[in-house]
Amino acid sequence: xxxxxxxxxxxxxxxxxxxxxxxxxxxxxxxxxxxxxxxxxxxxxxxxxxxxxxxxxxxxxxxxxxxxxxxxxxxxxxxxxxxxxxxxxxxxxxxxxxxxxxxxxxxxxxxxxxxxxxxxxxxxxxxxxxxxxxxxxxxxxxxxxxxxxxxxxxxxxxxxxxxxxxxxxxxxxxxxxxxxxxxxxxxxxxxxxxxxxxxxxxxxxxxxxxxxxxxxxxxxxxxxxxxxxxxxxxxxxxxxxxxxxxxxxxxxxxxxxxxxxxxxxxxxxxxxxxxxxxxxxxxxxxxxxxxxxxxxxxxxxxxxxxxxxxxxxxxxxxxxxxxxxxxxxxxxxxxxxxxxxxxxxxxxxxxxxxxxxxxxxxxxxxxxxxxxxxxxxxxxxxxxxxxxxx
Amino acid sequence: xxxxxxxxxxxxxxxxxxxxxxxxxxxxxxxxxxxxxxxxxxxxxxxxxxxxxxxxxxxxxxxxxxxxxxxxxxxxxxxxxxxxxxxxxxxxxxxxxxxxxxxxxxxxxxxxxxxxxxxxxxxxxxxxxxxxxxxxxxxxxxxxxxxxxxxxxxxxxxxxxxxxxxxxxxxxxxxxxxxxxxxxxxxxxxxxxxxxxxxxxxxxxxxxxxxxxxxxxxxxxxxxxxxxxxxxxxxxxxxxxxxxxxxxxxxxxxxxxxxxxxxxxxxxxxxxxxxxxxxxxxxxxxxxxxxxxxxxxxxxxxxxxxxxxxxxxxxxxxxxxxxxxxxxxxxxxxxxxxxxxxxxxxxxxxxxxxxxxxxxxxxxxxxxxxxxx
Numbered sequence: 001x002x003x004x005x006x007x008x009x010x011x012x013x014x015x016x017x018x019x020x021x022x023x024x025x026x027x028x029x030x031x032x033x034x035x036x037x038x039x040x041x042x043x044x045x046x047x048x049x050x051x052x053x054x055x056x057x058x059x060x061x062x063x064x065x066x067x068x069x070x071x072x073x074x075x076x077x078x079x080x081x082x083x084x085x086x087x088x089x090x091x092x093x094x095x096x097x098x099x100x101x102x103x104x105x106x107x108x109x110x111x112x113x114x115x116x117x118x119x120x121x122x123x124x125x126x127x128x129x130x131x132x133x134x135x136x137x138x139x140x141x142x143x144x145x146x147x148x149x150x151x152x153x154x155x156x157x158x159x160x161x162x163x164x165x166x167x168x169x170x171x172x173x174x175x176x177x178x179x180x181x182x183x184x185x186x187x188x189x190x191x192x193x194x195x196x197x198x199x200x201x202x203x204x205x206x207x208x209x210x211x212x213x214x215x216x217x218x219x220x221x222x223x224x225x226x227x228x229x230x231x232x233x234x235x236x237x238x239x240x241x242x243x244x245x246x247x248x249x250x251x252x253x254x255x256x257x258x259x260x261x262x263x264x265x266x267x268x269x270x271x272x273x274x275x276x277x278x279x280x281x282x283x284x285x286x287x288x289x290x291x292x293x294x295x296x297x298x299x300x301x302x303x304x305x306x307x308x309x310x311x312x313x314x315x316x317x318x319x320x321x322x323x324x325x326x327x328x329x330x331x332x333x334x335x336x337x338x339x340x341x342x343x344x345x346x347x348x349x350x351x352x353x354x355x356x357x358x359x360x361x362x363x364x365x366x367x368x369x370x371x372x373x374x375x376x377x378x379x380x381x382x383x384x385x386x387x388x389x390x
Numbered sequence: 391x392x393x394x395x396x397x398x399x400x401x402x403x404x405x406x407x408x409x410x411x412x413x414x415x416x417x418x419x420x421x422x423x424x425x426x427x428x429x430x431x432x433x434x435x436x437x438x439x440x441x442x443x444x445x446x447x448x449x450x451x452x453x454x455x456x457x458x459x460x461x462x463x464x465x466x467x468x469x470x471x472x473x474x475x476x477x478x479x480x481x482x483x484x485x486x487x488x489x490x491x492x493x494x495x496x497x498x499x500x501x502x503x504x505x506x507x508x509x510x511x512x513x514x515x516x517x518x519x520x521x522x523x524x525x526x527x528x529x530x531x532x533x534x535x536x537x538x539x540x541x542x543x544x545x546x547x548x549x550x551x552x553x554x555x556x557x558x559x560x561x562x563x564x565x566x567x568x569x570x571x572x573x574x575x576x577x578x579x580x581x582x583x584x585x586x587x588x589x590x591x592x593x594x595x596x597x598x599x600x601x602x603x604x605x606x607x608x609x610x611x612x613x614x615x616x617x618x619x620x621x622x623x624x625x626x627x628x629x630x631x632x633x634x635x636x637x638x639x640x641x642x643x644x645x646x647x648x649x650x651x652x653x654x655x656x657x658x659x660x661x662x663x664x665x666x667x668x669x670x671x672x673x674x675x676x677x678x679x680x681x682x683x684x685x686x687x688x689x690x691x692x693x694x695x696x697x698x699x700x701x702x703x704x705x706x707x708x709x710x711x712x713x714x715x716x717x718x719x720x721x722x723x724x725x726x727x728x729x730x731x732x733x734x735x736x737x738x739x740x741x742x743x744x745x746x747x748x749x750x751x752x753x754x755x756x757x758x759x760x761x762x763x
Contacts, residue, residue: 001457002461021410025596033678035686039638040640040641041635041637041640042636042638042640042641044641045639045640045641047641047685047690048685048686049638049683049684049685049686050674050678050685050686051678051683051684052678052679052682052683053682053683053684054684056682056683068641068643068716068717069643069644069687073687074686074687076750077668077669077686077687077688078671078674078686079671080668080673081668081670082670083671084672084674084675084677085671085672085673086671086675086678091755127643127716128716128718131641131717131718139651151715153517179638190402193671221676239428239429240431242427242428243428243431245428245433246428246429246431246432246433247427247432247433247434247459247522248433248435249435249459249460249651249714250460251517251647251650251651251714252650253647253650253714253716256645256646256647257643257716258651264659264661264663264664264665265658265659269658270658271658274468274471274472275472276472277469277470277472277473277474277475277476277479278476280438281419281420281438281440281475281477282470282480282714284420284437284439284440285439285440288439288440288441288443288444289425289437289438289439289441289444289450290437290438291435291436291437291439291467292422292435292436292437292438292468293460293465298572298681307548318438319716320643320645320647320716322518322519322520322647322713322714322716323521323522324522324523325522346588351409386391
């Protein structure tokens with residue numbers, strides 16, 4: 001991260017300042033196109049639009065009150081087959097940028113010609129809360145984000161500690177800036193080039209922004225720790241897991257909206273699990289009953305083991321769950337533990353290799369130790385003794 | 391052949407007894423029915439039961455619960471996709487679930503062999519969110535009170551309030567519920583097929599008197615009229631034209647949950663999730679050049695229209711799509727409305743008869759001349 005940034009006047013608020021700045025970048029041909037949330041025609045939600053016509057920015061919003069589609073999914077759809085020839089600036093939430101970075105490592109997105117632009121994020125409202133009354137929802141969001149009050153936001157936004165600059169190319173710092181201004185902060189050589197082309201000298205100190213971010217991060221970390229402690233008490237063990245997923249209807253919508261779950265066809269929907277009727281009856285017979293469709297809990301465990309290392313805790317899964325299962329909260333807990341084990345933070349950097357792709361000779365001894373030490377019920381020392389005796 | 395049985399027990403208890411004794415007597419090897427999941431903290435799912443105790447007084451099965459966590463038509467397809475059952479299995483499902491299964495059988499996605507199909511005159515089901523909020527239990531007394539009078543609880547799925555096919559078409563056994571004033575003490579089972587009668591006859595724990603009278607009594611007709619009127623009302627709210635399509639589907643998030651839970655949408659990989667729809671960047675760039683802007687991910691309305699074209703002829707109006715939509719789009723209303731028009735065009739009623747061919751699979755020399763000209 002750069003320790004210098006530029007100051008952008010924002011007398012009419014962050015949104016219009018960012019839009020004005022993007023318009024200028026378009027007209028100066030610094031970017032060929034923007035990918036940005038725009039209000040849909042009925043005015044009751046937002047959708048990502050790839051646009052080059054500045055007139056379409058009229059209803060655009062860099063910080064919409066909701067995240068109907070995870071931005072990384074839009075980025076992946078655009079670039080999954082390779083880098084485009086147009087220079088695209090994608091204005092996304094920090095967790096969307098982090099997911100885009102994970103997808104790039106997973107070869108589902110290509111960022112050479114795409115600039116990730118983020119803004120200090122107050123969170124988003126749960127989609128269903130917003131849709132009840134979009135006008136009131138927008139007002140509630142504006143009012144709460146003004147005060148950095150995360151209470152009405154998605155439960156995982158309430159405990160998000162990565163709300164500020166991820167590995168984006170350019171970041172808009174709204175925290176700690178003087179009244180009526182925001183910081184523009186380059187985060188990569190790519191981002192610095194844009195600042196140069198826009199004629200924006202990097203002459204502003206970022207100490208105030210960094211201090212405010214750090215302060216808020218600490219508060220959020222503590223909230224996250226507390227929330228995870230409470231959550232863990234309720235979901236520990238097989239029974240706890242069964243309880244939390246007991247109302248799951250197996251629609252797999254959590255998987256479908258997850259930016260990281262990129263498989264075209266999930267194993268759990270594949271022909272591999274379409275079995276002859278005798279199989280289901282035999283399984284039911286062993287236990288007295290078989291939930292149908294089967295493998296409800298196994299699906300969640302399987303999904304978790306596949307994606308928690310790259311989970312960015314965006315909360316899109318929870319928004320999409322028709323049964324209001326706190327799936328994003330459960331996954332955020334699992335993700336933190338799994339990522340910690342590998343010293344990995346999903347979306348922190350394009351350079352950090354995916355833990356399961358990188359081979360380390362010396363790792364995870366804490367997991368293998370108990371097995372080796374008690375192999376066949378014998379201590380290692382006993383085995384060695386036996387070998388010697390033989 | 392015995393045409394019906396009047397049992398001196400409440401409907402809930404009689405159906406539980408029926409299923410328990412079918413399992414105990416070995417007449418069926420399993421029962422697919424709704425039941426509580428986990429440690430009973432509010433979760434409800436379909437299960438394939440083999441243990442008769444599930445249907446005891448304290449058992450976890452809830453065969454008549456007005457709830458639909460999945461359209462059982464799809465579940466029966468999953469159960470019999472790889473071949474017919476070798477042993478009999480009884481199922482307790484709603485009429486629209488049965489109709490969906492019939493449509494799937496016509497498409498070679500399942501087999502009715504060895505299935506004992508039990509359904510009921512349906513008073514509708516509650517939306518999934520009622521179950522999600524653990525509010526199902528408290529609604530039940532009101533629900534059954536309304537059903538006894540042939541009325542519907544106003545909080546059931548809108549599509550159920552607008553359903554005119556609530557008397558099952560292909561059930562071997564129909565449990566009379568709607569408009570049965572003495573539901574708590576009496577249960578009328580209509581045995582519609584020889585198969586249904588054969589399974590019941592001589593079943594030790596299920597004593598009753600032969601049933602006289604017709605299932606299609608006044609309350610059923612009254613409910614059908616009321617529901618037909620509400621259907622008109624509901625359909626009138628659908629915005630027409632291209633403008634209406636854009637307004638209605640503008641907030642669609644492209645999750646395709648509607649497709650995933652739709653019993654009729656049986657493709658193992660939807661075209662819109664296939665590689666064909668994963669375009670190279672040049673495709674988007676050409677579109678961008680031409681229109682100045684485009685939505686990502688693409689194909690939002692195209693997907694809805696494609697799905698409408700594929701499923702409307704067989705749409706049974708179960709309402710699963712509306713219930714799972716994270717963007718609160720009234721999908722079931724739209725699909726039922728279009729479904730009615732398409733089905734009328736072919737004089738086709740999905741799920742009515744397993745021998746009736748799906749319109750797109752039959753060739754008629756003289757048809758749709760109004761479209762041809």
